[in-house]
Amino acid sequence: MSLPELIPVNQVVLDGNEKKYLNQCIESGWISSEGPFVRQFEEQFAARMGRKHGIAVSNGSVALDAAVSAFGLGPGDEVIMPTFTIISCAAAILRAGAVPVLVDSDATTWNMQAQQVRDRLTSRTKAIMLVHIFGLPVDLDPILSLAAEHGIPILEDAAEMHGQTYKGRPCGGFGEISTFSFYPNKHVTTGEGGMILTDDEGLAAKCRSLRNLCFQTKKRFVHEDLGWNFRMSNLQAALGVAQLERLDEFVARKRSMGKLYTRLLADVPGLQLPLSSVEYAENIYWVYGLLLQEQVAFDAEEAMRRLRALGVETRPFFWPMHEQPVFRRSGLFAGECYPVAERLARRGFYLPSGLGISEAQIRQVAANVRSLFA
Numbered sequence: 344m345s346l347p348e349l350i351p352v353n354q355v356v357l358d359g360n361e362k363k364y365l366n367q368c369i370e371s372g373w374i375s376s377e378g379p380f381v382r383q384f385e386e387q388f389a390a391r392m393g394r395k396h397g398i399a400v401s402n403g404s405v406a407l408d409a410a411v412s413a414f415g416l417g418p419g420d421e422v423i424m425p426t427f428t429i430i431s432c433a434a435a436i437l438r439a440g441a442v443p444v445l446v447d448s449d450a451t452t453w454n455m456q457a458q459q460v461r462d463r464l465t466s467r468t469k470a471i472m473l474v475h476i477f478g479l480p481v482d483l484d485p486i487l488s489l490a491a492e493h494g495i496p497i498l499e500d501a502a503e504m505h506g507q508t509y510k511g512r513p514c515g516g517f518g519e520i521s522t523f524s525f526y527p528n529k530h531v532t533t534g535e536g537g538m539i540l541t542d543d544e545g546l547a548a549k550c551r552s553l554r555n556l557c558f559q560t561k562k563r564f565v566h567e568d569l570g571w572n573f574r575m576s577n578l579q580a581a582l583g584v585a586q587l588e589r590l591d592e593f594v595a596r597k598r599s600m601g602k603l604y605t606r607l608l609a610d611v612p613g614l615q616l617p618l619s620s621v622e623y624a625e626n627i628y629w630v631y632g633l634l635l636q637e638q639v640a641f642d643a644e645e646a647m648r649r650l651r652a653l654g655v656e657t658r659p660f661f662w663p664m665h666e667q668p669v670f671r672r673s674g675l676f677a678g679e680c681y682p683v684a685e686r687l688a689r690r691g692f693y694l695p696s697g698l699g700i701s702e703a704q705i706r707q708v709a710a711n712v713r714s715l716f717a
């Protein structure tokens with residue numbers, strides 16, 4: 344028996360000016376980070392998000408490393424962050440020698456909440472890492488006022504939030520430093536890539552320096568600080584410029600994908616679907632996630648296995664930080680329990696959600712999902 348052709352979890356759309364700008368790189372010979380598309384992408388991306396400075400880097404994970412380092416966080420400093428996120432967030436904090444302090448997610452938006460952040464504040468809290476999850480932003484105002492009240496800076500991880508707004512203002516505009524990823528499942532991709540945004544001249548200079556091995560302008564190979572090579576190449580930035588030109592169109596496409604999935608799956612009993620909107624934002628469906636409710640007899644792993652057999656590729660939700668073997672081994676987060684994140688990890692997975700998905704594929708995926716519940 345032959346297997347059905349797989350509908351991939353992500354398909355990219357690269358049919359704008361990508362080829363043209365890449366050709367310009369090749370024809371001019373500018374392929375490294377010194378090429379002109381890097382600065383152009385930084386300026387245009389920062390402007391789009393309403394920020395003064397953009398620093399392009401090699402991915403969204405190292406953007407967090409550079410941000411944590413630019414904040415000067417170190418041993419003994421606590422950073423409040425959600426447990427339900429990618430490991431890059433905790434890794435950046437831990438690599439700096441600082442301490443990640445976790446909070447759970449809201450059961451309907453899957454995002455961190457102000458009350459839990461308040462509960463975890465101590466005199467050692469030196470930053471709050473805000474991470475927006477899957478297409479809906481964190482409810483920012485209560486956390487921003489908490490941070491202002493206590494004089495704590497915000498590091499906003501907007502990796503999944505290209506083109507999203509909170510009460511009409513662009514996400515990526517709310518942290519002392521905000522970061523993005525341009526991995527191919529993002530609304531804007533550069534293959535691999537990331538961006539650091541800030542309005543603060545000093546933080547921008549620090550991030551630029553950290554990204555480039557802390558080379559100095561006068562004595563290049565004499566170093567006052569340790570940095571990394573986190574540079575983005577001109578080739579990647581060329582893709583980014585072309586992609587950014589179409590961000591509004593991409594957001595609209597993702598929204599219609601999300602709406603169609605919701606329409607096709609709304610009456611399936613036992614499925615919790617992503618909220619299409621909340622009072623402060625409309626979902627941009629970075630990915631279209633499903634959560635199996637308690638009455639469903641199988642878990643996410645089983646659902647994903649069955650869908651794969653039907654020709655649908657899926658991905659699990661994040662596995663919470665407090666349940667990561669790499670942290671457990673060192674005694675980190677011992678005895679901590681975050682029931683919403685634990686449920687999301689075991690009962691949640693996402694459907695093919697790339698920009699290149701066709702309506703026919705969405706219908707086929709939805710029909711296959713329905714068949715699991717027949």
Ligand SMILES: Cc1ncc(COP(=O)(O)O)c(C=O)c1O
Binds near residue numbers: 402404405431502524
């Ligand atoms: C919330 C969040 N932060 C950080 C990252 C890391 O980005 P990258 O894959 O570009 O390193 C991701 C990746 O998807 C993410 O979802």
